Amino acid sequence: MRRAIIYILMLILIIYICISGYKKPIQTKEGFSLCSRFPDYCNKKNIIVNTKNKTLSRDGITLGYDTNFFNDPESNYTCNEKDITSTLLSQNNISVPNFYVWDKKQNILNNVQYINKNLKFPLVVKPTIGTQGYGIKTNIKNNNDLTKQVQFLLDKQNKKNKRNNILIEEQISGKDFRITVYKGDIIGIVKRDSPYVIGNSKKTLSELINEHKYSKYKPHNIDKNLLTKQNVDFETIIPANKKIILSTVNNFHNGASLTNIPLNTVHTDNLYMFKRTNQILKKKISGIDYISDNIAIPYYQQGAIIEVNEAPDKVIHTYAFNYDEKKNYLDTFFNKFFN
Numbered sequence: 001m002r003r004a005i006i007y008i009l010m011l012i013l014i015i016y017i018c019i020s021g022y023k024k025p026i027q028t029k030e031g032f033s034l035c036s037r038f039p040d041y042c043n044k045k046n047i048i049v050n051t052k053n054k055t056l057s058r059d060g061i062t063l064g065y066d067t068n069f070f071n072d073p074e075s076n077y078t079c080n081e082k083d084i085t086s087t088l089l090s091q092n093n094i095s096v097p098n099f100y101v102w103d104k105k106q107n108i109l110n111n112v113q114y115i116n117k118n119l120k121f122p123l124v125v126k127p128t129i130g131t132q133g134y135g136i137k138t139n140i141k142n143n144n145d146l147t148k149q150v151q152f153l154l155d156k157q158n159k160k161n162k163r164n165n166i167l168i169e170e171q172i173s174g175k176d177f178r179i180t181v182y183k184g185d186i187i188g189i190v191k192r193d194s195p196y197v198i199g200n201s202k203k204t205l206s207e208l209i210n211e212h213k214y215s216k217y218k219p220h221n222i223d224k225n226l227l228t229k230q231n232v233d234f235e236t237i238i239p240a241n242k243k244i245i246l247s248t249v250n251n252f253h254n255g256a257s258l259t260n261i262p263l264n265t266v267h268t269d270n271l272y273m274f275k276r277t278n279q280i281l282k283k284k285i286s287g288i289d290y291i292s293d294n295i296a297i298p299y300y301q302q303g304a305i306i307e308v309n310e311a312p313d314k315v316i317h318t319y320a321f322n323y324d325e326k327k328n329y330l331d332t333f334f335n336k337f338f339n
Helices: 002-020 033-037 039-044 073-080 082-091 108-118 143-159 205-210 224-229 268-280 323-337
Strands: 048-050 055-058 061-064 099-101 123-127 137-140 166-170 175-182 185-192 196-198 243-245 258-260 285-292 304-309
Touching: 033 039, 033 323, 082 099, 082 166, 082 268, 082 304, 099 108, 108 143, 123 143, 137 143, 143 166, 175 268, 185 268, 185 323, 196 205, 268 285
Parallel strands: none
Antiparallel strands: 048 055, 055 061, 099 166, 123 137, 123 166, 175 185, 175 285, 185 258, 196 243, 285 304
């Protein structure tokens, strides 16, 4: 009897979910990191944080930050699937790298032949779903390294019972920029430099990486081929003042150092393109990763969007700002949040 009641309740719940069009809430990983990083600012601005209910309150207005407030599930899907993002942007004349989605129904030879015919080396290989630079391999210059990285990702997916796609892109040369667009406005741009260490003639490369101090995060995606080109390995004692580049995956969470880029130094057509990208993907907030030799020249001359993040790190810009810039950024963000 008890089991029958449980089954009935479960059936009622399923019917309710179907009828109500329930969509799973988006979970923000950082628990609203701006508030946790700047408690004095929030207290001064009378912003009340309720971590239990995942809400922020100010002037009688209470809003949730752990629900669909930022982006809805449909728009998140387009950003979580990097190949879908690139397709949508390309269809709307937004510059993206030439790309190919590895066809798991075809054998390796057929895939490689198509890539050789339609893409140019060097290439980038990455999972279509992923964050923080995990699983990305850059500067692939031959078929052997290409298939090796693809097989690595396939084996990793099989081990975790995941069926994500694998994206192969032409590698775009240039500097790496992160642009955060929120509610139709650009609220910050930073340049992300390649993660590095500097030697002291005493410690090995491995020790220097473990003591990495040039950004908030330690590098986790380290390019061994890049180390070889610099004639070092993890056990090499690095000479004093010698700079070793660890990776070309210039992700904040991979140890990239940051530089603030004032909006008045960015070409107006690029600013318009970033806002339009956010609009095309139907986002309230997005973190756009853009590669260009010079962000002051228009994207249609040189530059491409390589990725758009649906849950961008909202704190990233504050690490590159001075005091006044941080205050202006926080004022802008929270004013938009509550309006």
